[in-house]
Amino acid sequence: xxxxxxxxxxxxxxxxxxxxxxxxxxxxxxxxxxxxxxxxxxxxxxxxxxxxxxxxxxxxxxxxxxxxxxxxxxxxxxxxxxx
Numbered sequence: 001x002x003x004x005x006x007x008x009x010x011x012x013x014x015x016x017x018x019x020x021x022x023x024x025x026x027x028x029x030x031x032x033x034x035x036x037x038x039x040x041x042x043x044x045x046x047x048x049x050x051x052x053x054x055x056x057x058x059x060x061x062x063x064x065x066x067x068x069x070x071x072x073x074x075x076x077x078x079x080x081x082x083x
Contacts, residue, residue, distance in 0.1 A: 040068040047072070053079050 040063045047055045056076040063069050 037066075040066060044068040044072065048075070051075075051079075 043059060043062065047059045053076060056072050056079065059072050060069060060076070063072070
């Protein structure tokens with residue numbers, strides 16, 4: 001769900017009085033985390049198409065931890081002659 005849509009839904013629910021501000025912040029944080037994962041995935045796919053060591057190093061600078069970072073390290077290791 002896009003951030004704008006998530007924010008619109010949160011605004012509506014808060015206005016209706018069916019959600020506390022703390023719960024709204026938690027939902028908004030979850031939406032932001034989901035967007036970050038989506039960004040990592042799309043960036044991973046782009047770097048995979050480029051396929052150079054330099055591109056993987058840049059990816060790991062942007063996303064140093066997480067699932068796609070682990071996959072990127074494996075790709076980089078493969079390019080460097082590792083197994």
